[in-house]
Amino acid sequence: MNRLLLSAGLIMAGLLLSPVAEAATITQWNMTDVVVDSAPYSAFETYHSDIYNGGATMQTYGGISWKEDDTVAPGLSIVNDDDVDGSNCIMCAGVNPYDQTIKQCSDPFQSSKRFKLFSTDNEPLVLMFDVADADTNIYRVLQKYSNYSPTRWQGYTIELGFVDGNGQFVVSTSDDGLAFCTSKGVVYQTTTAASSVRDRDLSAQFSQGLFGAPDKNHPEPGYFNPAQRASFEMQVSEDVIASDGISTVYSDLFGPWLNEEALPTGIFWDDDGDVTTDNVLMANCEGTYDYVSGSCDGRWVTYRDYAGVVDGEAGAPVGVASEVPAGVLADWVAQPDVYLFDVIDDLANLGLTYYIELGDNSQWPTPQSFAIRFTPLAE
Template sequence: MRSKLFGLSAAGILLGTATGAQGGTILNWNLDNVAVDPGPYADGTTYYSTIYDEPVTGGVGDAATNGRMAFEPPEGAAPGMKVMNDAPDLNPGQDIGNCIMAAGDATCESGFQSGKRYKLHATEAEPIDLVFNVVDSQETTDYRVFEKISNYTGGSLEGFERELGFGIGEDFTQSTAEDGLSFGSEARTQFPFELFGDAEEHPFHELSGFYDPTATSGYELDLAEDSMASSGFYGAYGDFFGDWLDNGEVPDGYFWDHDNDPETEDILMATYDEEEGAWIQRREEQDGEAVPIEPTEVSEAELLEDGYYSAAVTDLANLNLNYFVNVGNVTDWSTYEQGVGTFTLRLTPDRAVDVPAPQTAGLLLTGLALVVAGRRRQAGPC
């Protein structure tokens, strides 16, 4: 049975929770199929933990990679992701004792913009397998997952599927009903609020979204016990861009460093509209504040004169996910041995346009035409 969700479930009832006394506790991220950039690490530099489709403890060899975990000190730390159990109670309005999150100083209940989301880059539209070490315990343990997925696959995506299971690469098998592993019934995806969303509905934002200031946008989800698949957009992202943009396809923008503070995010003021061949401004500075305006065509000279700077709108390639993983009886898992088992959290990006390998010059030209047409459609109005 599947339920279609695009917001947080009010009921909060967890699927597939074990009823017996036996349960499981996640120890940590298993790095057998991961190669972590070695230190020492410098602040302000991005490093990667590259994820492979087979173990690489003896060397990478012929192993293939489809993704990587990014981390940037000082906020982030190696290897980019951590597991927390019995986390400190920092917020009386929350009850998140266990979570999977970004490695660093933040904990499960740390505040807004504290760097809780781990940053997973999909570099190919193929499966990416995160493996976790689990020990048996007395009861089912529920983990809140703070995740950001970024599209670095080289092309736009229609969506994604997440699966729970065992093994990696060609040896992966999906989890089955009542085997002590499941997703919870609460799940949500959302593109960054700075681009889509009404500030009056968010306690931590004073400025509504750049593209749509009235509502958030993300993917609806078909959520089952052991799988979670996107099923089309809610909100306006698709109206603007057609598909989930690759990091190299996002439009350029002009930003305002409103407070000269490197720790805060700069404000997007204008973007380049490929179809119009013009810069379109949607915000302007008034009395030291950025305020929304009707889309207005402006020149680059005007934007530079106002003190703005140019950069790619990379947040259009980023998707935030919140969901739960529930770990029950691990002793019957095929991976369980000497008190420790492993499970796999798999991500499979869904390519928007598949171009077959060319057999003739005619097929090659057809494939190129499809790619160009797809990219034009994805650019959309900005």
């Protein structure tokens, strides 16, 4: 027999007999230890899917929340093969508000794509995901992380890993087929600063409506700072994302990451009479607002160049506080259907974007599932 043909045949046989590397695709959010608020649901009311992973006591330290509208129960969904661009993501459950189709990774800006993870204590929260064997997959994670705990936070860590048969979280190890990566699938082999990576690939930012310059997605500047976005610097490695300090544009005004109880009260203008759209922040109480007596124990200030509405327009944010004139404040108080007093809740909500690569899952401690653990760092 021709030696070349024999060699080729042996090589082909070896390829056929060699083990094929496995990989994974997410099939669903594992809700074994999740309790979802019962239906029926009322429009524009907020509901919870509480996560019970507090150890032997089965204590809940938070969960996923959603406001019933274009976001629906259980508040989180998995998208495989987006129907426009073929991408994969972990995002909010619901429908695209513009065309009522099932939410997709590629849905347009301001279509409520981020799922909302909230913490009610300073303890870790674990999200588990079931997987099936498939080709290597990359998932974009679109979420908010909300501090509803009793204290302010200095920061957080996000870890990839697994939940073993005893319910314990096991941290992922190097080259085990589970990793943080860029949108192109480049794994972070060495510790990397988020500031050196594109925001699309890795970011932790507070609402642009509060801090930041206008851009293609945000036509208006931020209320507190019209030039600089408030964010967390982060250090990312293959299996861990660790916060590394909050922007001074946030901390100079409010200190560490505000919890829900410490949120300041603002006055919001309902400029279009539509409950489904965001209202315009006009002023805030520099102090504590008493909702019973309707009084602020400090000043009412605005970060706009003038208080009130002139010719149907609010003043432009200027980044400097000035006291609201008594007459303007009295006018707002006299129109409770137009000017609403409420907490500035986005000061407690951090928008997170990052990517996860699911590679060879055959060596995972739990080959059919993985987990993400979120640990707050209390003040």
